[in-house]
Amino acid sequence: MSLRKGNVFMVKEQKIHLRLSNLQIVTLGYFFVAVVGTMLLLLPISSTGGKTTLLEALFTAVSASCVTGLVLVDTSTHWTLFGQFVILVLIQIGGMGFMTIGIQFLLLVRHKISLREREVMVESINASQLGGIVNMTSKIFKWTILFEGVGAVLLAIRFIPEFGLKRGLFYSVFHAVSAFCNAGFDLMGMKRPFDSLVSYSNDVLVNGTLMLLIIIGGIGFFVWDDVNTHGFRWKRYNLHTKIVLTCSSVLLIGAAMLFFLLEGSATGADMGLGERILTALFQSITCRTAGFNTIDTGSMSQGSKVLSMLLMFVGGSPGSTAGGIKTTTLAVFILYAVSGIKREGRATAFGRTLPRDSVEKAVSIFTISLGLALTGTLFICAMQPFAGMDVLFEVFSALGTVGLTTGITRELAPVSAYVITLLMFLGRIGSVSLATALLEKKAKSPVSLPEEKIMIG
Template structure:
């Protein structure tokens, strides 16, 4: 009886992943509540919890300014939470076990597969090691490039710390910044015309957002396009279209808004930056609240899409969007199967894409209605905030610090769901033992 009960209470791999992120957030909350973490020695539970979840879920939304409210210790805690949330706690955990020469069990490999959304168990430990090394390499290069600007501006110690902090935050698509010392909650607006800073941050965001599997594929096959996996081809194609297409639209839409007093070069740079950062990064080089209504709608669309599977980014993912579009075209043409780059997409791909899209959109609309009922914000600003939280982006029109406690807790939950994955969490909570499939009689209904 005892053995049967033990088996019954055993957590599934998905449940372990969800529980892992929850524990990381709780530990982060406790550390941020310590008097040593805040400049005034006092932080409310809501402020600590919101910040810990935002950092561990690599979002970037904040109730208090990171550079002003938190001490160096508090900022280091936030940096650690960002790194753990970006790479994944299982990646760091397995890397530690390898360092102490611990043999990785089959169960640990299975949890790792769920943690980074891998498609197969084989080679997962080797991939984990690569993720750890590549992350440190890209963050290191980014920190060196940012140091060229930050050290002369802030001095050696502060400039070096700022370089590391923002490189990690950008690569992990977190969006936390320490530029509040210039102007609170201003993000990277002072660097809107700085090619070095904006360019470095954009590259880090893009590299972190395309996914670990794409890196591995490129590392294995170099620049031989024909040898790439279908996943890699779809991710790279979709990413290029979204970045360039989004940049062009922002350039046109902001011509009479935030871009009025900018030169052409600065407008191009800020448009590209906005297009990149909306894909779950959270930095901004223009006043988000002052953007045109068209740009806000475009931003919400990009935030909802997000990055790619197996990356530091959130959102429904580029592959979900691609599957949706491909199957829509397939339906219009009345073709039996959707294809891409000479490969046929499996039916279960569209089923998962529909689930992700429906659940994510349902959560966003439900949360928006709840917050609108609680507080008199403009609907577009609330919807923007909700998409930002669910997509783990971190952009805001300025209402975050005005959220009532109930609204703030809703945003906190959305950030957690966005990082773990709404579909994955639902599966983890409702997961039961497999039952024999029972097929009900089929009957057609009218669609459209």
């Protein structure tokens, strides 16, 4: 701002403060992690051939930091030990949350956590309140290390005799972290590239360990805390925990039964009864954003592919390492539909009434996620002559941060690969946060517009 007095100009400096929203900080944080990961994977030391394209590095970095699992190159054969370690770190940061790790570092150096940092932490893990958030992040960090450690020990029982001490230990840690963070990255490509865990389809120890890690990582940090506080006393659980556990159980058991029936004449045709049950159970769990597979996904029946897409769209639970629209969103949607049929006016569950804003948020998340999926599918179909079912499967896998594929990932043209990359990123930060940002209003208008009925249905 300039003021003129005679021949003298006086300039008044104004400081411009650029204040980013909590959502913007979280988004930029994940973007920064992906960029750093991309640069590290571009280093000659990261790949066995000493050369990786920008697209391959970016796609892998985003897939790892967004805990998805889709890959353009085989993780075991393309990347060196250094490259695999970079991917492992990206998975851990993406699964646990960069803010959780950052807060632990600040506490380690005895830095006082500011109010703004607490607010960003709430946004990062989708917490419902600010109080006790620092203590909660410490629990998340400790529990994550504990669960991954136990999982690694169990996997080591199988992997050390098979791969030797050093490689067996690394494989155990890598797959335990990948499973708990619902990432779906594996190192079994040395047997057959892009084959995931098909060679372990009948291994109870490997399947059981990975399934438990996926479930624990996918139910959410707040459910852990509630169960840890109240034990197995169901009546003392809060409504969120009851809905998550109920919805997760129904999806797990129901989907396993359907997979068992649908795959009887497809991938399960040459399997024994025990292996069919194990693969059906594993598929019902891994489709909820884990990304491992013990059967050939491309050879599944059409019914199983549709069921897989539905599970990938739902995903895990809020405040977890999983993606998707979340189990609570599905539950609210169903409860609200039932209340509408009964003409009760409000959705209720376990003797509680669901807040109106929860219903509005669920509708927004569902609409935004479905819109992104359909837009991505149409765009890729316009670019490449893939079967529509395969493209839809790929898009739901990316947006739900799952990692399953029918086999078209490595056949994607660069423009299609960038679309999938964007969907993976939006799936990690967008399904909940984007809807929340759209619902937030800087200032409410004092004027209410008149109502007018329209025909529905």
